[in-house]
Amino acid sequence: MSPRSSAVEYDPHVDIDWESPWQPDEFALPRESITLHGTRSWAKLTEQDRRTLALHEAVSRWSTVSYLSAMLTGNQLRRAAEEGLNSPASRNALVEVAGSSRTTITFGRLVRASEVPPYRLPKGTTTAVKLLSFLPLGAASHASTLLVEETFSRSMQGAVTEPGIEPHVRQAVKIHRLESADRFAFARSEVAAALEKSNRFSRAFNRLLLAVLANVILRLGVSPQVYRSVGMSPVRGMIASRRRRAAIRRRDASNTVAFLDSAGLLEGTITAVLWKMTGVVPSEDRR
DSSP: OOGGGGSOOOOTTTSSOTTSOOOTTSBSSOGGGOTTTTSHHHHHSOHHHHHHHHHHHHHHHHHHHHHHHHHHHHHHHHHHHHHOTTSHHHHHHHHHHHHHHHHHHHHHHHHHHHTOOOOOOOTTHHHHHHGGGGSOOSHHHHHHHIIIIIHHHHHHGGGGTSTTBOHHHHHHHHHHHHHHHHHHHHHHHHHHHHHHHSOHHHHHHHHHHHHHHHHHHTTOSSOGGGGGGGTOOHHHHHHHHHHHHHHHHHHHHHHHHHHHHHTTTTOSHHHHHHHHHHTOSOGGGOO
16 A cells, blocks of 8 residues: 555545535635735625625636646556556555545536536647646656646635635635645655656756746636626736736745745746746746
């Protein structure tokens, strides 16, 4: 048995009371993570419109993490097959598959419970992420899990303690946080191990690949279409939320980026330019 498989696991089908009715008078997203919060547009919204926007932004985030987690699972299945089904590496990969699957199930069910249609990923995004399935497995594949799930976890963090959060959401986020701590630690250790075993050219390739993926993944959190739910056009909503989006993106990615930087995955001239484009790395910190 893999040592990691003995960790506490949760069943999203039974550990969340899906039979209880959805509470529409509660917020589905922590206020600090709503892209219009604190703006002039936010001040003009009624309390009901604020809850509606929070719900649509939450559904957009849940849809994104569900889709991306499902796609990244393919890398772990590849790893399990390539390492041999009875090896420790293979068993650890299968534990990751189970964890990613629970993330997809949990937040996929939240979308269904909310009765808001899921927000699809932008065209071309699926193809970009699927490229990982055809490339050599390395540090970038493990780091991608952190870019997807750890940044998402930070965006939902306030749902555990903030008053007025919808009960299904609070329980789902609480479960995800408890279960994800081990998975994020494992991903970090695998990034470090992969870099240690790789040569100079492999490290450069993984740095470049990860920087490209970061520019895709870190911009997917909230669809511009959510603003239609409160009578705003996507363009108007994006303009009004521009600064808040940038601040939220930097906050959510800060721990992940700090780790990637310490691991040397942000080094290199081209890599630095690509990371600067994400908006999560201060330009003066990159050489």
